[in-house]
Amino acid sequence: MAKAELTVAVIGAGAIAGRHFSAVAELEGLRACAVADLNAERVEEAAAQYGIPAYLDYREMIQRERPDIVAIALPHYLHKEAALFAASNGCHMMLEKPMALSVDECDEIIQAAQIGEVCVLVGHTQHYMAENIQAKLMIDSGLIGDLVMIHDVRHTDYFRDSRPDWFLEKKKSGGGILANLGTHSIDKIQWLTGSRVCKVNASTSHNGNRGDVEGSGLIYLELENGMPASIVQAGYVGAARNETEIIGTKGMLKLMTGDSLWLSAGGPYERVEVPRSVSPFELQYMDLLQAISSGGDTGCPPSYGRDIIAILEKVYASAVSGKEQYMDWS
Numbered sequence: 001m002a003k004a005e006l007t008v009a010v011i012g013a014g015a016i017a018g019r020h021f022s023a024v025a026e027l028e029g030l031r032a033c034a035v036a037d038l039n040a041e042r043v044e045e046a047a048a049q050y051g052i053p054a055y056l057d058y059r060e061m062i063q064r065e066r067p068d069i070v071a072i073a074l075p076h077y078l079h080k081e082a083a084l085f086a087a088s089n090g091c092h093m094m095l096e097k098p099m100a101l102s103v104d105e106c107d108e109i110i111q112a113a114q115i116g117e118v119c120v121l122v123g124h125t126q127h128y129m130a131e132n133i134q135a136k137l138m139i140d141s142g143l144i145g146d147l148v149m150i151h152d153v154r155h156t157d158y159f160r161d162s163r164p165d166w167f168l169e170k171k172k173s174g175g176g177i178l179a180n181l182g183t184h185s186i187d188k189i190q191w192l193t194g195s196r197v198c199k200v201n202a203s204t205s206h207n208g209n210r211g212d213v214e215g216s217g218l219i220y221l222e223l224e225n226g227m228p229a230s231i232v233q234a235g236y237v238g239a240a241r242n243e244t245e246i247i248g249t250k251g252m253l254k255l256m257t258g259d260s261l262w263l264s265a266g267g268p269y270e271r272v273e274v275p276r277s278v279s280p281f282e283l284q285y286m287d288l289l290q291a292i293s294s295g296g297d298t299g300c301p302p303s304y305g306r307d308i309i310a311i312l313e314k315v316y317a318s319a320v321s322g323k324e325q326y327m328d329w330s
C-alpha cells in the first residue's frame with residue numbers, strides 16, 4: 001500500500017523558502033500545499049511557481065489547509081508566535097534557526113509543542129551539510145587523535161544592499177552577525193566535538209552602516225570536554241571566508257562548509273573526497289519525517305535550539321559586561 005503523503009505549508013516566501021520547496025518536491029511522502037507571506041507579489045510568485053494557493057495571513061492558511069507540517073521561514077521575532085499557532089493547530093514544524101529571540105520564548109515553544117504533541121526540527125543546517133557530516137565521521141573515527149582545539153572564521157558582506165532591513169534591527173533579529181551566523185558556528189562546534197559549551201567570553205567590535213546590530217565579533221568558548229574554541233566573524237566588505245579548523249593530536253581538518261574538506265596528517269592539507277547524497281534541506285525533512293513516524297525526537301529538537309539561544313544570550317552578556325559567563329545546564 002502506498003504511504004500517505006504529508007502536506008507542507010511554508011510561512012514566509014523569502015530568501016530561504018525556495019530551499020524548503022525544493023526539498024519537499026524531491027522527497028517522496030511530502031507535498032507542498034500552500035504558502036503565506038505578507039508581501040503579495042512575493043507570495044503570488046511562489047504560489048504560481050509551485051502550483052499551490054497563496055495566503056497573506058498564515059493563520060488563515062493553517063486553518064483552511066490543515067497542513068501536517070509548517071515550515072516557519074520568518075524573521076526571528078515572528079518565530080515564536082507562528083510556532084505557538086502551528087502547535088495549537090496540531091502542525092509539526094520545520095522551524096528555521098535561530099529558534100527564537102530568547103530562552104523564555106524557546107521555553108514557550110517547547111511547552112506548546114508538548115501540549116500539541118507535535119514534532120519540531122530547528123533548522124540548524126550544519127548537521128546536514130555534506131562536508132560537516134564527513135568531518136564528524138573522521139573526528140569520531142579517531143583519525144586526527146584526541147581533539148585539542150577548534151577555531152571558526154567567517155567573513156561575509158553582512159550589510160549588503162540585498163539584506164532585508166529586519167536582519168539589522170536588533171528587536172526583530174535578536175542581534176547581528178553573531179545571532180544569525182554565529183549561531184551556526186556555535187552549533188557546528190558543539191556538534192562536531194560532541195561537547196557542550198560551558199564558558200563564554202565575547203566582544204562585539206563594531207556596527208555596520210545600517211541598523212543597530214553588531215557587524216563583527218570574537219567569541220572564546222570552553223567546552224565541557226575541556227577544549228577551547230574560538231569564533232571570529234566580520235561582516236564588512238572583503239574576501240569571503242567560511243572555515244573551521246579542527247586540531248587533534250594526530251592531525252588537522254580544515255572544513256570549508258558548503259565547499260570542501262581538507263586533512264593534514266603531517267604535511268600540507270590534502271583534499272578529502274566528500275560523498276554527496278541529497279541536499280541538507282532534504283536531510284532535514286527526512287529527519288523530521290522519521291521523528292513524526294517514530295514519535296521520537298529530531299536530530300535538532302527544540303531543546304537543542306534552546307541551548308543555542310542560551311549560549312547566544314551569554315555571548316551578548318559577556319560582550320556588554322566584559323565578564324566571563326558560565327552556562328548553567330542544570
Ligand SMILES: NC(=O)c1ccc[n+]([C@@H]2O[C@H](COP(=O)([O-])OP(=O)(O)OC[C@H]3O[C@@H](n4cnc5c(N)ncnc54)[C@H](O)[C@@H]3O)[C@@H](O)[C@H]2O)c1
Pocket residue numbers: 011012013014015016017036037038039042056058072073074075076078096097098123124125164180
Ligand atoms: N538554515 C539556513 O542556512 C538559513 C539560511 C537563510 C535564512 N535562514 C533563516 O530563515 C528565516 C528566514 O530568513 P530569510 O533569509 O528567508 O528572510 P527573508 O526576509 O528573505 O524572508 C522572510 C519573509 O517573511 C515574510 N514575512 C514577514 N512577516 C510576515 C508575516 N507576519 N506573515 C507572513 N510572512 C511574513 C517577509 O515578507 C519575507 O518574505 C530566518 O530565521 C533566517 O535566519 C536560515
